[in-house]
Amino acid sequence: GIQVEQSPPDLILQEGANSTLRCNFSDSVNNLQWFHQNPWGQLINLFYIPSGTKQNGRLSATTVATERYSLLYISSSQTTDSGVYFCAVNFGNEKLTFGTGTRLTIIP
Amino acid sequence: EAGVAQSPRYKIIEKRQSVAFWCNPISGHATLYWYQQILGQGPKLLIQFQNNGVVDDSQLPKDRFSAERLKGVDSTLKIQPAKLEDSAVYLCASSLDTSGGNPYEQYFGPGTRLTVT
Numbered sequence: 769g770i771q772v773e774q775s776p777p778d779l780i781l782q783e784g785a786n787s788t789l790r791c792n793f794s795d796s797v798n799n800l801q802w803f804h805q806n807p808w809g810q811l812i813n814l815f816y817i818p819s820g821t822k823q824n825g826r827l828s829a830t831t832v833a834t835e836r837y838s839l840l841y842i843s844s845s846q847t848t849d850s851g852v853y854f855c856a857v858n859f860g861n862e863k864l865t866f867g868t869g870t871r872l873t874i875i876p
Numbered sequence: 877e878a879g880v881a882q883s884p885r886y887k888i889i890e891k892r893q894s895v896a897f898w899c900n901p902i903s904g905h906a907t908l909y910w911y912q913q914i915l916g917q918g919p920k921l922l923i924q925f926q927n928n929g930v931v932d933d934s935q936l937p938k939d940r941f942s943a944e945r946l947k948g949v950d951s952t953l954k955i956q957p958a959k960l961e962d963s964a965v966y967l968c969a970s971s972l973d974t975s976g977g978n979p980y981e982q983y984f985g986p987g988t989r990l991t992v993t
Binding site for chain 2: 867
């Protein structure tokens with residue numbers, strides 16, 4: 769099956785800093801989603817981005833499908849950005865294969 | 877638009893007892909998924925329904941887990957009997973929206989945190 773790796777596994781930043789999270793996947797996909805899992809366990813949809821670049825406020829994402837990676841950028845970090853960020857991929861409406869996650873901690 | 881609803885939010889049971897979880901997907905979503913998330917890991921699919929038919933249950937421990945989706949809307953996931961290693965968060969998701977959004981984008985409910993003692 770598809771392998772999904774995320775880096776770094778852990779990231780600790782001061783409030784206001786910028787960060788880049790990476791997702792590598794082992795095979796061609798036509799769907800890719802980024803999620804933020806908050807401290808209460810809720811998975812929040814950030815981006816549906818099988819290819820190209822999208823921006824939503826302080827967050828943006830880029831997927832280069834031909835090179836099998838995606839990047840999530842967080843600018844001007846806030847404490848509410850803390851949590852685990854997951855990348856997940858699939859084909860069509862098949863099951864999502866999740867990466868290992870990046871645990872982000874923002875220090876005030 | 878209402879999101880995916882799940883209940884209960886928390887459940888504590890003793891091993892060998894049974895438990896059931898309920899999920900109501902986003903209106904108009906034909907595909908429903910149950911995922912299991914063990915602490916420190918990403919969610920893993922247990923079963924996928926397309927309307928009321930099973931698409932993928934290859935990772936469902938069928939000796940103790942069962943799921944149904946009557947009438948192609950709500951779904952229940954049952955564990956009987958529970959084991960200690962079933963302690964996890966059970967997440968329901970839905971997708972396949974043909975109303976104009978990203979058709980295959982999956983949306984997750986708040987999850988049910990199960991503790992087996």
